[in-house]
Amino acid sequence: MLLPRHRGFVHPIASDITPRPVFEARRALTFAALAGLAAPWSARAQPAAVRGSPLAGTRSPVPGAVTMDKPTSLQDISTYNNYYEFGTDKSDPAREAHRLKTRPWTVMIEGEVRKPGTFGIDDLLRMSAMEERIYRLRCVEGWSMVIPWVGWSLAELIRRVEPTGNAKFVQFVTLADPAQMPGLRSSVLDWPYLEGLRLDEAMHPLTLLAFGVYGQVLPNQNGAPVRLIVPWKYGFKSAKSIVKIRFVEQQPPTSWELAAPQEYGFYSNVNPKVDHPRWSQATERRIGEGDLFAKKRPTLMFNGYEPQVGSLYAGMDLKKSF
Amino acid sequence: MSRLLLRPAVKPAVFVLALLPFALLVHGVLTRTLGANPAEALIRSLGDWTLRFLCLTLAVTPLRQWTGWHALARLRRMMGLYTFFYAALHFLAYTWFDMGFEWGDIVRDIGKRPFILVGTTAGLILVPLAATSFNAAIRRLGAARWQLLHRGIYAVAGLAILHFYWMRAAKHNFAEVAVYAAILGVLLGWRIWKALAPRYFMKLGSHNAKG
Numbered sequence: 001m002l003l004p005r006h007r008g009f010v011h012p013i014a015s016d017i018t019p020r021p022v023f024e025a026r027r028a029l030t031f032a033a034l035a036g037l038a039a040p041w042s043a044r045a046q047p048a049a050v051r052g053s054p055l056a057g058t059r060s061p062v063p064g065a066v067t068m069d070k071p072t073s074l075q076d077i078s079t080y081n082n083y084y085e086f087g088t089d090k091s092d093p094a095r096e097a098h099r100l101k102t103r104p105w106t107v108m109i110e111g112e113v114r115k116p117g118t119f120g121i122d123d124l125l126r127m128s129a130m131e132e133r134i135y136r137l138r139c140v141e142g143w144s145m146v147i148p149w150v151g152w153s154l155a156e157l158i159r160r161v162e163p164t165g166n167a168k169f170v171q172f173v174t175l176a177d178p179a180q181m182p183g184l185r186s187s188v189l190d191w192p193y194l195e196g197l198r199l200d201e202a203m204h205p206l207t208l209l210a211f212g213v214y215g216q217v218l219p220n221q222n223g224a225p226v227r228l229i230v231p232w233k234y235g236f237k238s239a240k241s242i243v244k245i246r247f248v249e250q251q252p253p254t255s256w257e258l259a260a261p262q263e264y265g266f267y268s269n270v271n272p273k274v275d276h277p278r279w280s281q282a283t284e285r286r287i288g289e290g291d292l293f294a295k296k297r298p299t300l301m302f303n304g305y306e307p308q309v310g311s312l313y314a315g316m317d318l319k320k321s322f
Numbered sequence: 323m324s325r326l327l328l329r330p331a332v333k334p335a336v337f338v339l340a341l342l343p344f345a346l347l348v349h350g351v352l353t354r355t356l357g358a359n360p361a362e363a364l365i366r367s368l369g370d371w372t373l374r375f376l377c378l379t380l381a382v383t384p385l386r387q388w389t390g391w392h393a394l395a396r397l398r399r400m401m402g403l404y405t406f407f408y409a410a411l412h413f414l415a416y417t418w419f420d421m422g423f424e425w426g427d428i429v430r431d432i433g434k435r436p437f438i439l440v441g442t443t444a445g446l447i448l449v450p451l452a453a454t455s456f457n458a459a460i461r462r463l464g465a466a467r468w469q470l471l472h473r474g475i476y477a478v479a480g481l482a483i484l485h486f487y488w489m490r491a492a493k494h495n496f497a498e499v500a501v502y503a504a505i506l507g508v509l510l511g512w513r514i515w516k517a518l519a520p521r522y523f524m525k526l527g528s529h530n531a532k533g
Contacts, residue, residue: 080358088493091357143359188494278435278492280427287358292351292419 052219055212057130057150062205064308065133071214072145076288078219082139083240084188085174085181086221092183093221099180100241102225111247112167115160121225125211127160128152132215133208133229138270138303140234144284149229150212155203163199163247170202171195171252172228173244189255195239196252196266197230198312206231206308232305234268265322269313270303274322327393336397340404343371344411361419368412369441373482373502375405380479380509399455402475406452409445437488444481447474476513479506 060066079094086096105121119127130150138144158170176192178184184191201207208229211218218224223240230237236256246252256264263277272282283296302309313321326332347367350356356363379401386394416438421428432438451472454460460468483506487499 076358084493088495090359186494275434280431280434285359285361291354292360292364295422 052212052217054215055125055130055150055217056215057132057212060131060133062131062133062153064206064305065131065135067134067136067146067304069134069136069146070289071134071148072286072288074214077145077147077213078221080287081221082141082235083183083221083223084186085176085183085191085193085241087183088186088188094219096182097220097224099182100175100220100224101180102220102241105225105243107226107242108244109157109161109247110244111171112164112249113247114162114164117161124157124209124226128156130211135206135208135229135231136303137229137231137235137238138284138299140236140264140268140276140281142279142281142284143287144297144299144303145287148214149208149210150215151208151210151229153205154207154209154228155205157209157245158199158203161247166249167247168199169248169250169252170197170199171244171246171248172197172239172242173246174239175241175243189259192243193239193255194253194258195228195237196254197237198251199247200312201230201309204309204312206305232270232302232309234270236264237268267313267318267321269318269322270299271301271318271322272299273301274319323389324391324393327391327396333396333400336400340375340400343367344408361415365412365415365420368408368415369486372405372408372412373486375401375408376475376479376482377502377505377509379405379475380506384509384512403452403455406448409448413442413445437485437491440481440488441485444478444485447478447481451475451478476510479510 080090081093082090083093083097086093086099103121106118107121107124108116108118110116129152131152132148132150134146134148136144137147172195174193174195175181176184197207208231210223210227210229211225213219213222218227223238226242227240228238228242237254251266254264254266256268257266270281275281281299284299285296286294289297300306347356347364351360351364354360379398382394382398382401386392417423417428421431432442451474454463454468454471463471483499483503486502487496490496490499
């Protein structure tokens with residue numbers, strides 16, 4: 001029997017090779033563990049920002065889609081996350097999200113549409129031209145970032161599946177797999193995480209289906225492989241790792257509204273004049289801006305997107321529909 | 323062990339050890355290794371250390387009795403003062419890095435967030451305790467009054483755990499709160515038992531004598 005001569009790096013089965021994000025996440029985990037051993041009572045060690053495969057987008061022509069604010073570093077964007085499926089601490093997702101398998105991945109479209117169906121992640125990646133959009137992100141907790149997302153308007157997908165006249169709202173269902181997501185053991189929220197928009201909000205050109213950030217595929221902790229971005233609403237409205245989009249006639253339940261209806265409303269538009277019952281929403285801390293002594297910024301109505309989206313809420317009492 | 327604790331080097335060693343968390347936080351600020359939100363990391367870490375030193379302070383007397391290492395008593399005042407030290411820094415970090423010394427906003431914030439009111443109250447109770455921690459104050463007040471005043475630490479323990487519980491309630495994240503509550507529960511429960519048990523047994527004893 002002839003054995004092939006050794007020719008350097010030969011691997012019979014491609015899937016046996018540890019993918020780059022996985023080994024990098026492992027490496028980050030190892031370093032984090034070592035740093036943790038070295039200084040158990042200092043502040044938590046920061047894992048390195050995960051570097052993914054490239055995913056380029058062209059500068060978006062949509063009005064308001066490219067802010068002039070200075071983008072937050074990828075390091076901060078990928079290590080300071082609220083993604084409770086991987087733990088409630090902000091450093092948990094960067095440590096735990098390497099468990100998430102983002103391929104194969106499908107998004108099911110169902111409900112009040114003429115063309116329901118299931119789209120693979122590769123179909124979605126090819127569906128429309130990738131755009132880079134630099135959006136402000138305001139968390140309901142009082143901090144903000146500026147993030148260069150890569151993706152395309154959700155409206156592109158909605159037009160393709162042809163909503164019927166009964167479709168008034170869109171519900172987003174996200175992944176809830178205990179085998180991949182250690183945070184599901186906690187009872188913070190009812191899983192799966194649910195979000196929703198009015199159809200006209202979902203159709204707005206600023207509403208983004210994002211696949212990447214900083215010209216590369218989304219790190220898992222940022223909601224890979226596909227997530228929603230609604231820049232004029234508090235961050236929790238922008239559901240991560242979406243597996244199902246449902247078109248419905250009645251306003252759908254959302255996770256935070258179910259958990260604390262007096263604190264989190266369906267709309268959750270960024271609004272400095274409507275406080276959260278337990279804290280003020282008038283100002284925000286911009287992550288990475290200045291040092292410890294940096295002043296907070298005033299929060300802007302609709303997170304600064306009022307010229308683009310204000311008309312969606314004409315005549316509504318935003319104190320009642322918070 | 324008790325003899326080891328009586329060595330003159332013990333106090334300075336514990337003093338330096340207790341300063342270590344503070345030194346590491348300062349180091350973290352200077353090297354920018356406190357993560358994406360250093361203000362939040364600093365405030366929370368100082369709060370954690372306040373709670374830890376509070377547990378240590380309250381553990382001195384029970385440990386002394388369980389182990390017979392009576393020399394531990396030499397460290398109690400220092401632990402109490404470190405509790406105050408970290409509590410004061412915790413409050414300073416909140417008013418400075420979170421609120422930018424905007425006192426109007428701080429007053430409104432205290433009204434809006436009950437957990438901050440509770441924490442502030444606990445911190446205020448610590449002030450007279452720290453201020454009367456030297457020997458002359460004990461003489462001036464008289465031991466009985468001094469002891470009564472310093473029982474305020476039990477109220478601080480209750481308020482501190484409520485402060486931590488309320489702060490974590492937003493995320494229903496109570497695992498760590500339960501650990502501190504259990505420790506403080508044992509330390510305070512032991513004191514209640516010590517105070518009540520002798521009376522109870524004495525009563526039993528007198529009944530038996532009559533019977």
